[in-house]
Amino acid sequence: MxxxxxxxxxxxxxxxxxxxxxxxxxxxxxxxxxxxxxxxxxxxxxxxxxxxxxxxxxxxxxxxxxxxxxxxxxxxxxxxxxxxxxxxxxxxxxxxxxxxxxxxxxxxxxxxxxxxxxxxxxxxxxxxxxxxxxxxxxxxxxxxxxxxxxxxxxxxxxxxxxxxxxxxxxxxxxQRSYYQGCSNGGRQALQEAQRFPTDFDGVIAGSPAAIQAPLNGEYEVWNARANRSENGSPILTAAELPFLHRAVMEQCDAVDGLRDGQITDPRACHFQPEVLLCPSGANPEAKPGSCLTRAQLDVVNKLYGGPRDESGRLLYPGYQAFGSELGWLGWVVPFGGGAAPATTITSGIANGYLKFLAFETTPPADFTYLDWRFDAAGFDRLRPMGETYNATNPDLAPFSARGGKLILYAGWADPAIPPFGTVAYYQAVADAAGSFPAAQKFARLFMVPGMYHCSGGIGPDQFDLLTPLENWVERGMAPDMIIASQTAGKAASGGFSDPTAGGNSGKVIRTRPLYPYPQQARYRGHGDINDATNFEPVIVPGLIDGRIDWLGQDLFAAPGK
Structure with a gap:
């Protein structure tokens, strides 16, 4: 029916x-x-x-x-x-x-x-x-x-x-019609380009919740459960996040050749959280944020590892990125102390999806996200309604044929919707088009180092995409570079303040270029590292392929193929 x-x-x-x-x-x-x-x-x-x-x-x-x-x-x-x-x-x-x-x-x-x-x-x-x-x-x-x-x-x-x-x-x-959205709005943007290619001349899709059934039915559920003890209290608290983040940055900040307080591409980071385990006899309660207990380390590994079934297969093409740790506050780690219950944005989204949106027949009233099983059978139960919500069709040929242009973007440190899923979808678009150059004739992806969900974070997160889209649609000028800026005084996200602000709140303190994926920005080796003009585009050979092996890989296939 x-x-x-x-x-x-x-x-x-x-x-x-x-x-x-x-x-x-x-x-x-x-x-x-x-x-x-x-x-x-x-x-x-x-x-x-x-x-x-x-x-x-x-x-x-x-x-x-x-x-x-x-x-x-x-x-x-x-x-x-x-x-x-x-x-x-x-x-x-x-x-x-x-x-x-x-x-x-x-x-x-x-x-x-x-x-x-x-x-x-x-x-x-x-x-x-x-x-x-x-x-x-x-x-x-x-x-x-x-x-x-x-x-x-x-x-x-x-x-x-x-x-x-x-x-x-x-x-x-x-004369021209455009669509712009982020998060669920990014999913809506992709639905328009995929289902109704004549509605808009240009579309901007940011941090899209495009793979929605696995995102909200598996990934968000996994994150909410990972940090919940048996009595409902959080295992990992706000006190540990700065400590964890510093450790990640100490190892991975300079992997791209420049120590600048952000990670250009977290896929190049190979941090091992086990080094943070509290030594025998240590009392972390006496000094919170000095090391991780075994239970806390297990939570961290689950978050970095992503949702998996009984055979270890990923149930969503993504996981928490190295460098996103401060952004976990509010999403995965509740504000405040360790009192029960551990209510977060993630738990609300997860519970709402499984109770009211995931199935044609809603579960019993007492069903919650705590009852969900991470297995292949459960994943398949999410598929039917996913056909209504998911925006995963990579074949944008009808949109391209009528002159449509798509700009995708996502933060590399997004704690809400993993950036890896967006990269994997764009890889599928490129595969459907035949290559990255073929896809870039109508669709370009810009990845933003240090940015959290849609905005915020520890790097430049402010940029104009509407003007480049206008120029692409109306003048044929494809965007080869977007300038992003960072201002002093903005929160680092999750309630952590920006220590660089001082008396300069609102002042631009850094600009960086964003290049179409798979390009990324690299410091030229001279000049102010906070000035975008001192960077150039490069392609790192090991960071081109965005494919991820996961249980729903078939969702990236064009209908009928």
Whole structure:
């Protein structure tokens, strides 16, 4: 029944895009747009609940803020510049399991300031934020239609509705349409490029939760369980993370030829955590963070090793990267001390997925992520619903054929979504295209040393990808280098402060170039190591192949192949 429902929706939405009826009224009138009220788009009936004029200020132009609903319950907001529209449309993805209050994020605000018409959705549902989970709340997932909307439909029908509303408001359709998202928004971005190649001219997918069923049903569950003692308290605490991180950096920072406080590519690091085991007779409780107990070391090895079945096979193409340790706080290691229970972002995401999203029939009410078995049978149980959520098709030929361009990016120190999975997916895209040069004609991946999940971390994490995407789509100028910057005063992530800030908070203290994978930046050997001009692109022979041997390798095969 679910597959029939999805096919029906696909057909309806396809007709929606082919022939959207457009209300006629004076362009640019917020009030008239509100009075139009309803767009009878086949397969995506859209109503406008309210509009309001937002005056210009230092950060944004005067614009019409539009609230509305696409059936059955896809809430959305659009921001339409009244006199400063640049003719472009940007749709922005949502994070976690979505469902939160419609508030423009940084990507939406920045695009609006540049004159873009902007839209974003709640992913097709309203989240209750049960138990303080916020975007990790998946209670709504017991409704099959809402799963489909979250999986892929919400962003597709938003594209159709937004273009109809833009046409009504301005009297013309957008000249170019773009999509930008990170985390779950990155997954949504890839769904658009893979399933609906004509929706957008250019797509930016950051730290994508693309391999979602294994990510949330195996990897997040593994991490949450790894650091949980029998009574629910954390085994590894915040006190050990700086100590562990220093040890990793001491061994691996200079592997790339430059000691600069970050790791260019953690795959070149071969750290052995066993050297941190407390010596016999030591009392780590007297001096937390001076060594690791056997139990703590076991946790660390599980996190670095990744989720595995009874035969040792990886259940997800990734694991915690060397250099990501400070970022574990909040994700894998709870804030505060060692009191039970060990509630983290990871445990919330894991529990929500297995209880409400993972299976066509939800488990009994008392089932939790603690009941999950890490085996091949369990992995296969995640496959059917994974067809709704996963964005793993590497064959982007239809997207490329109509001129579409894709920019992928991820942080090498991401503690939430391992960077290795993103690299493995891009490797599959290159394999499907025939080679890296062939793939780079329409898709480029930029890996960011030291960056955590979407932003933050111990290295440069601030960069503009929308301008390079515009130049690629509209002028044929493929991005050969992106400049990333780091400012003093930003948190190193996970609540740890930046010791380099001093009185220079907000000042740019480092710039670095990001090159298309498999290239990486290497110091030329002279000049300021904090200046991007003193680096050049190189390819390290042993760090080209992004393939990972894991149980779901077939998910990277194009449908029908």
């Amino acid at each position: 679910l597959k029939k429902f999805i096919l029906l929706l696909t057909g309806l939405v396809g007709s929606a895009i082919a022939q959207p009826p457009i209300p006629n009224f004076a362009p640019g009138s917020c009030g008239e747009l509100a009075r139009s009220g309803y767009f009878a788009l086949p397969g995506a009936p859209t109503s406008i609940s309210r509009t309001r004029v937002v005056p210009d200020n230092a950060d944004q132009p005067e614009h019409c803020a539009v609230r509305g609903l696409i059936a059955p319950q896809i809430g959305f907001e659009m921001l339409l510049p009244i006199s400063a529209w640049n003719g472009r449309y940007l749709q922005v993805g949502c994070g976690g399991y979505c469902g939160q209050e419609l508030i423009p994020n940084g990507q939406a605000r920045q695009a609006l300031a540049r004159g873009y018409a902007v839209a974003y959705t709640n992913g097709g549902h309203v989240s209750g934020g049960r138990g303080g989970n916020g975007a990790a709340d998946a209670f709504w997932g017991e409704d099959p239609s809402l799963r489909t909307d979250f999986g892929w439909r919400s962003e597709h029908v938003m594209s159709a509705a937004a273009k109809a509303i833009i046409d009504s408001f301005y009297g013309r359709k957008p």
